[in-house]
Amino acid sequence: MSLDLRITFNGTAPGLQAHSLSLAAFARPLDRLVTALQRTATALLKDREEQPLGPIATKAKGLDLEITSLEHNCVSLSMRCVGPSDNDDRELMQRTMSKLLADIESEVNGREVSEAARRYVRALPDGMTTQTYRLSRDGVTLSEVTCGALPHVDESDDLPRLVQLRGEVAGVSFLPSISVMFKSGEKTLKLAADVVQVDNALRLRGRSALAAIYAR
Secondary structure (H helix, E strand, O other), rough: OEEEEEEEEEEEOOHHOOOOOOHHHHHHHHHHHHHHHHHHHHHHHHHOOOOOOOHHHHHHOOEEEEEEEEEOOOEEEEEEEEEOOOOHHHHHHHHHHHHHHHHHHHHHOOOOOHHHHHHHHHHHHOOOEEEEEEEEOEEEEEEEEEOOOOOOHHHHHHOEEEEEEEEEEEEEEEEOEEEEEEEEEOOEEEEEEEHHHHHHHHOOOOOOOEEEEEEE
């Protein structure tokens, strides 16, 4: 059984009018598409399974898209949706892909529903007039989404933002670079730091603390 995704890009983005795909223009968005796939799977698994986030994230990171062909129909990418082994969760992949395509359609139409899908959409090059996504299993279409031109995006939206987290210092590291491990809830973050910040972190170890960090 094979689960396949076919994406057709049309417009004046680099390479499309010559029926080719520019890696300079599309490498970043395709990388973000895989990231969006894995994060969508993580969200679905968190809702379905009662287990720590670590094993869930590991399972989701096993999902991938493999390009199997590039066709000169505008530009159409055929991809195979794969998991970490022959015993992968096929239902998970199908649910994840269906959810991701719906999220992409919403984001293109200006409805913010998924940060990961939004980052993929915003990474697509200018000049796109239409984009079509067709999900199929063994040749049978399961879902098809066609989106129009991308909305204008203020580049300032992608700038780092200040985030405050309540938690505690879990440790510090000096190699290969100076950093502070900060535990907030079930997550432990490795934060870049300078010597003064490390000294402050050591004084706060074992006590509740409020961390202000820059994040995207």
